[in-house]
Amino acid sequence: MANETAARALQEPTTASAQPELLVSAVLHLMSQYTANNQESSSCIKLASVIERHLKALADLPDLAPVLRATCQQLSEQWAMVVERAMPPPPEKFGILTRLVAGSRMN
Numbered sequence: 440m441a442n443e444t445a446a447r448a449l450q451e452p453t454t455a456s457a458q459p460e461l462l463v464s465a466v467l468h469l470m471s472q473y474t475a476n477n478q479e480s481s482s483c484i485k486l487a488s489v490i491e492r493h494l495k496a497l498a499d500l501p502d503l504a505p506v507l508r509a510t511c512q513q514l515s516e517q518w519a520m521v522v523e524r525a526m527p528p529p530p531e532k533f534g535i536l537t538r539l540v541a542g543s544r545m546n
Contacts, residue, residue: 459503466493484525491518 469490476483494515498508 459497459500462493462497462500466490466497469493484522487518487522487525491515491522494518 469486473483473486473490476486494511497503498512498515500508503511
């Protein structure tokens with residue numbers, strides 16, 4: 440039963456809003472997994488994104504102590520930067536003007 444509740448909190452942070460300690464437990468577990476995985480191989484963007492969402496959900500809880508909300512908000516922003524840096528760059532799009540200029544150079 441406890442494992443099922445924890446599993447739901449890992450997948451959907453907003454469903455555990457009535458139990459902030461479950462969200463804290465889940466995000467701590469996710470952070471330790473991210474650290475362990477990061478030491479073994481390249482970091483996992485999806486896991487970092489889930490961590491960021493959990494921290495954001497905690498920061499949005501009105502009943503959480505202000506210091507914890509502020510800390511979770513700050514950490515959420517930091518994890519968002521981790522995710523952003525780890526994302527592959529978008530494919531470069533060339534406009535028609537760029538293609539025309541590049542084409543004229545080839546001739």
